[in-house]
Amino acid sequence: MKQIYSEIIQCRGSHYDLGWMQGNALKDGLVLKNRKKQWKVNRPRFSVDEQEAKEVIFTFAPQIWDELLGLQDALEWPIEEIIKFFSGYQMEYRKSGCSIYTTEDYMIRNYDYHPKTYEGRFVLFQPTDKGHAIIGPSQLITGRMDGMNEHGLAIGYNYIHQKKPGAGFVCNMIARIILETCENVEQACEVLKEIPHRHSFTYVVLDTKGITYAVEATPRKIIVREANICTNHFEELTDENRYHLDDSFRRMAAIQAEKQNLNTVSDAFHYMNNREGDVFAHQYKSWSGTIHTSAYLPKQKEVWFGLGGNARPVIFDFAKWLSGEKLFIKRMIGELDTEAFFLHMDKEEY
Numbered sequence: 001m002k003q004i005y006s007e008i009i010q011c012r013g014s015h016y017d018l019g020w021m022q023g024n025a026l027k028d029g030l031v032l033k034n035r036k037k038q039w040k041v042n043r044p045r046f047s048v049d050e051q052e053a054k055e056v057i058f059t060f061a062p063q064i065w066d067e068l069l070g071l072q073d074a075l076e077w078p079i080e081e082i083i084k085f086f087s088g089y090q091m092e093y094r095k096s097g098c099s100i101y102t103t104e105d106y107m108i109r110n111y112d113y114h115p116k117t118y119e120g121r122f123v124l125f126q127p128t129d130k131g132h133a134i135i136g137p138s139q140l141i142t143g144r145m146d147g148m149n150e151h152g153l154a155i156g157y158n159y160i161h162q163k164k165p166g167a168g169f170v171c172n173m174i175a176r177i178i179l180e181t182c183e184n185v186e187q188a189c190e191v192l193k194e195i196p197h198r199h200s201f202t203y204v205v206l207d208t209k210g211i212t213y214a215v216e217a218t219p220r221k222i223i224v225r226e227a228n229i230c231t232n233h234f235e236e237l238t239d240e241n242r243y244h245l246d247d248s249f250r251r252m253a254a255i256q257a258e259k260q261n262l263n264t265v266s267d268a269f270h271y272m273n274n275r276e277g278d279v280f281a282h283q284y285k286s287w288s289g290t291i292h293t294s295a296y297l298p299k300q301k302e303v304w305f306g307l308g309g310n311a312r313p314v315i316f317d318f319a320k321w322l323s324g325e326k327l328f329i330k331r332m333i334g335e336l337d338t339e340a341f342f343l344h345m346d347k348e349e350y
Helices: 015-026 029-040 050-060 062-077 079-086 170-183 187-196 245-263 264-275 317-324
Strands: 001-014 099-102 107-113 121-129 134-139 147-149 154-161 201-204 210-218 222-226 289-298 300-306 316-318 329-337
Touching: 001 015, 001 201, 001 300, 015 062, 015 121, 050 062, 050 079, 050 121, 062 079, 062 170, 099 154, 099 201, 099 245, 099 264, 107 154, 107 201, 107 264, 121 317, 134 289, 134 300, 147 170, 154 170, 170 187, 170 201, 187 210, 187 222, 245 264, 245 317, 264 289, 264 300, 289 329, 300 317, 300 329, 316 317
Parallel strands: 001 121
Antiparallel strands: 001 329, 099 107, 107 289, 121 134, 134 147, 147 154, 154 201, 201 210, 210 222, 289 300, 300 316
């Protein structure tokens, strides 16, 4: 077993303030040091035009640009590098897993990916300039793996494929933009129809009304449907599916068979997070091992978060935090049955 952790980051201020704070915290840490080594070995092959990126960010969430400027000033990097690695526009994404189960009261999500991408940052941000307050784990610093906003809108996403990419945002930045700009699932679905998608994912959204929509999104077509179980295949846009989907169908069937026994959020959380269960994934070397399980309760504005398997979740009362109450917990800890390298914890040799 390997002990892992995630830092808890709190910020009340402008988006520039958030970028500046993050940049100063990151510049001497392992996340950027390891990423720089990864980039040297596997240099990103995409390019981003500064004006193009700025225009598309300003179209959907102009405040994100201020966060990028804060990062630039703190890190003292050229704006071209900031855009390439932190804007979420035109980036590449590797395959992943992930499973989502919802009811009218909560969303439970297993985040399945490779540990060498995991930043170990759980962010609470209440902006003073523009956009909604949000809570959730970060990906690529500015993006969010999953999360919820001050209105009780929750989002998670599941990978489908990255073939035939388009000019657009990657999944984690799309999730961030939805949380920053939308108040409910209807607004979220409209933005998901309009925003340019880099790759193909299903985005699952839930709000205080209790209806879940699964948005099957590709650079070519977008379908919205109601669903409360989602893994790694499309139900409607089946022509876009990959060929090897046995594990995706297996996890979906397992949740479907068990849901009658999931009477509470605690039941559902521990079912999804059970290391010996049917949904928790162990394929870390294949980019699909479960790293965290999250639960979002829109009506209570509450978040449960567990690192690793068989976790005792940390429960965040987001409503109290929004009213000004500070969190005194600094770090969450969990265990995983892997010795894989973690981006934010280990020094990797190249």
